[in-house]
Amino acid sequence: MRTFIYLFFSSFGICFSSLLQAQNPPIVNSADIYLQMKKLNVLGSVLYVAAHPDDENNTLLPYLAKGALYKTAYLSLTRGDGGQNLIGDEQGFELGLIRTEELLAARSIDGSGQYFSRAFEFGFSKSADEALHIWDKDKVLADIVWVIRQYQPDVIITRFPRDKRAGHGHHWASAILANEAFIAAANSAKFPEQFKYGVQPWQAKRILWNTYNFGSINTTANDQLKMAIGGYNPLLGESYGEIGGEARSMHKSQGEGRPRREGRITEYFTTTGGTPPDSTLMDGINITWSRMKGGAAIIPKVNALLQQYNIQHPENSLPALVDLYHAIQQLPEKNTWIKEKLKEVVHLIANCSGLMAEATSSNEYGVEGQNMQLQFFVNKRLPAAIQLKKVTLMSRQQMLFDTTLSKALHANDNIAFERKFPVALQQPVSQPYWLVHPMENVGMFTVNDQTLIGRPESPPAYTAAFTFTIDDVAFTIQKAVQYKYSDPVRGEVYQPFVVIPPVMVNIQPNVVLSNVQRAGKQVSLPVLNVQLQANYSAAGIPVKYQLQQGNTVIDKKDTVLHFETGKNYVWSVPLMQVFHAQNTPVIHPSVTLPIQGKNETYDLNVKKIAYQYIPTIHYFYTDSVKVITEPVKVVGTRVAYIAGAGDKLPDAIQQLGYQVQLLQEQDITDEKLRQFDAVVIGIRAYNIHEYLTTKNDVFNRYIYNGGNLIIQYFKSNFINNKPVKAGPYPFQVNGSPRVTEENSPVQFLLPKHSVLNFPNTINEKNFDGWVQERSTYQAQTNDSHFEAPLSMHDTGEAPSSGSLLIAPYGKGNVAYVSLVLFRQLPAGIPGAYKLLANLIALPKHEK
Numbered sequence: 001m002r003t004f005i006y007l008f009f010s011s012f013g014i015c016f017s018s019l020l021q022a023q024n025p026p027i028v029n030s031a032d033i034y035l036q037m038k039k040l041n042v043l044g045s046v047l048y049v050a051a052h053p054d055d056e057n058n059t060l061l062p063y064l065a066k067g068a069l070y071k072t073a074y075l076s077l078t079r080g081d082g083g084q085n086l087i088g089d090e091q092g093f094e095l096g097l098i099r100t101e102e103l104l105a106a107r108s109i110d111g112s113g114q115y116f117s118r119a120f121e122f123g124f125s126k127s128a129d130e131a132l133h134i135w136d137k138d139k140v141l142a143d144i145v146w147v148i149r150q151y152q153p154d155v156i157i158t159r160f161p162r163d164k165r166a167g168h169g170h171h172w173a174s175a176i177l178a179n180e181a182f183i184a185a186a187n188s189a190k191f192p193e194q195f196k197y198g199v200q201p202w203q204a205k206r207i208l209w210n211t212y213n214f215g216s217i218n219t220t221a222n223d224q225l226k227m228a229i230g231g232y233n234p235l236l237g238e239s240y241g242e243i244g245g246e247a248r249s250m251h252k253s254q255g256e257g258r259p260r261r262e263g264r265i266t267e268y269f270t271t272t273g274g275t276p277p278d279s280t281l282m283d284g285i286n287i288t289w290s291r292m293k294g295g296a297a298i299i300p301k302v303n304a305l306l307q308q309y310n311i312q313h314p315e316n317s318l319p320a321l322v323d324l325y326h327a328i329q330q331l332p333e334k335n336t337w338i339k340e341k342l343k344e345v346v347h348l349i350a351n352c353s354g355l356m357a358e359a360t361s362s363n364e365y366g367v368e369g370q371n372m373q374l375q376f377f378v379n380k381r382l383p384a385a386i387q388l389k390k391v392t393l394m395s396r397q398q399m400l401f402d403t404t405l406s407k408a409l410h411a412n413d414n415i416a417f418e419r420k421f422p423v424a425l426q427q428p429v430s431q432p433y434w435l436v437h438p439m440e441n442v443g444m445f446t447v448n449d450q451t452l453i454g455r456p457e458s459p460p461a462y463t464a465a466f467t468f469t470i471d472d473v474a475f476t477i478q479k480a481v482q483y484k485y486s487d488p489v490r491g492e493v494y495q496p497f498v499v500i501p502p503v504m505v506n507i508q509p510n511v512v513l514s515n516v517q518r519a520g521k522q523v524s525l526p527v528l529n530v531q532l533q534a535n536y537s538a539a540g541i542p543v544k545y546q547l548q549q550g551n552t553v554i555d556k557k558d559t560v561l562h563f564e565t566g567k568n569y570v571w572s573v574p575l576m577q578v579f580h581a582q583n584t585p586v587i588h589p590s591v592t593l594p595i596q597g598k599n600e601t602y603d604l605n606v607k608k609i610a611y612q613y614i615p616t617i618h619y620f621y622t623d624s625v626k627v628i629t630e631p632v633k634v635v636g637t638r639v640a641y642i643a644g645a646g647d648k649l650p651d652a653i654q655q656l657g658y659q660v661q662l663l664q665e666q667d668i669t670d671e672k673l674r675q676f677d678a679v680v681i682g683i684r685a686y687n688i689h690e691y692l693t694t695k696n697d698v699f700n701r702y703i704y705n706g707g708n709l710i711i712q713y714f715k716s717n718f719i720n721n722k723p724v725k726a727g728p729y730p731f732q733v734n735g736s737p738r739v740t741e742e743n744s745p746v747q748f749l750l751p752k753h754s755v756l757n758f759p760n761t762i763n764e765k766n767f768d769g770w771v772q773e774r775s776t777y778q779a780q781t782n783d784s785h786f787e788a789p790l791s792m793h794d795t796g797e798a799p800s801s802g803s804l805l806i807a808p809y810g811k812g813n814v815a816y817v818s819l820v821l822f823r824q825l826p827a828g829i830p831g832a833y834k835l836l837a838n839l840i841a842l843p844k845h846e847k
Helices: 030-039 060-067 093-110 128-135 137-151 169-184 192-197 240-248 295-307 314-329 336-352 649-655 690-694 696-704 830-840
Strands: 006-010 013-018 045-050 071-076 113-116 155-158 206-211 225-228 266-274 355-361 365-367 371-380 387-395 398-408 414-422 463-470 473-480 482-487 491-496 498-500 503-508 511-513 516-518 527-534 538-549 552-563 568-574 586-595 598-602 604-609 617-622 625-628 632-634 638-642 659-662 678-681 708-712 746-748 790-792 804-809 812-817
Touching (some): 030 295, 060 093, 060 240, 093 240, 093 617, 128 137, 128 169, 137 169, 155 169, 295 314, 314 336, 314 473, 371 387, 371 463, 387 414, 503 586, 503 598, 511 649, 527 538, 527 552, 527 586, 538 568, 552 568, 638 649, 649 659, 678 830, 696 812
Parallel strands (some): 013 473, 045 071, 045 155, 638 659, 638 678, 678 708
Antiparallel strands (some): 371 414, 503 527, 527 568, 586 625, 746 790, 804 812
């Protein structure tokens, strides 16, 4: 995980903060240093604005940041929470956490910064009006204004137009909001509460729309501003199109892997506010040091620095860099550019001296109330006259450690020492700041600290400050404390250092069907398993387990445990012995135990999300179980599941009382499939597994001989540019409608169809309480074999009947299901379970 870089100032020197979390130290070569030096003479800034992760123009950003050398950043209004996941089963804000890290990974490649608003991506939206209503327009507008006032861009660029050509309602709304913020940020009467946090009104010179030619939609025109951005940068060894391909490919959860683009690339822009440019983005904007009083004197100093730079001995530039720092510090203006350029100079001082400083832990977790062991390390890898003055450790603005060293650093000598520190019992757990409080509504995260709004991540739990002197100038490098280890495959790895509670509590399963019936008999008697994980070792700890349903304690247990770090302790409770049917159907656990002489109660669990291409993610939550008491009837006993892009249906099928077996490619044989009452295909599986198409004849024989094949939605009828074959009869999903209103009325076109009647009766009430949407990527077909039992539509649109198609084939059935069961089942929607049970139980036919 990473956070913003901060620069602090004092009368005695420079304080530079490099709080990059969970990122291996970057490799900086002499060409990189030279490019950084060139950037010192450029004082222009651009803010790019759109709605989602992957909306940014991945070729334009590296051109702006590494070619034109502008200060460049991307503001994504959302974190992509409502999208679909190609690499795992994370949904909702978990997916938003992944896509946050993917954006930061992309920014580390293209050299830009990253911002967010508090808006939650609640799913596909068909209009800006809907998006602005669900988001709380004023609050999202305030967030954009806040970022503009902090960042102070000269030029703002939007990805989308302010009308329906934008397609997605979020895209449309992002352009509307950005253009309103362009005006509001300069108006002192707008959001004046922000000014007490140090920002001032800011008027960008212009706001432009970066027009595009996507597929059948071409919004470019010859009378628009044109920029050639496909050039090759010899200092980088690649073109901006090639860099853009690398950055784009970090959006892995969306399947956005892209080739590195070579050749000429032209971008188009049209002005939507401010003064139109004639030939460049920065027309009429002074982007040199002369934009500020006395700044012209800095230009020859930077030019001399560039001319005298020795690529084999970057340390020779240190005296000139120190002199440049003094000159910038003495300028009469104290504005954002002064802070930015001083930060850049200190970057260069560190890089030209080959300076490395870090504070790490060999343990991933710091436990509240326990001790942590930290390792401090410094190495100056080039010959430069630098002294290490002191090292401090900070947490939540409190100093935990401060030692004066005054030690001369010799070239390539390691300085390393260890210290043990207590983790305060009151130290907050390492929670993403936008998840600390419950959401305001379905469209907005709650963030009560204004200074956090816009930031991509939370500040690190602990930061170490290393203070150095060079030519009597003091500068401080701040580094997040990280978890560092050696992996036998990956080598040296840096990850976030995470603060956790002394114990963690979870309960399984998270959805319980308490009344599943097969042939008139209840399938099983559910059991709740409460699991306590000890995060420290101690003997004879008195522990009180507790189960709570609403405000009522429904069960508790006192015991004594001998804690071992990482060990789990399970308490099993038969559900029907404790469940109160008349109360809320949600149960959550907690444990109470003595910590430092005082009884403390804990109810948090942690979720760890780990993919090798991004830092490991942790978040904390109160675990619970939702109990569904409605009777659900099932037929059959065995179901096969073929995983797609990631969903949690296997757990739901098991809750229905079925034995579930996950199948791989080698399992798809006639002999294997005939063992199952139904085969369920995961979401988007046909778009990621080509073998499903090549094995279509096997599936068809399975259906013909009496099996039920349930195909969850896929996005298009192609995989790797080859046609998808799914089932015995043709249907299309390309460009198909989707129903995004989760409360959209459902019409029963075939009320007597077995899927609506056997073994469970499906009616309008079974579609109550659905989350996010009704249906996605609906099917279209003219084949008379298919029956469409349901119809639905969003407001103002024509009814569509492609959410559920069922066709008999031989003795069995094939069903295409674009109803978003993959969201409803984990949310504990009873009607979704009944519908799934009916699909599995579709009746056999005579051949």
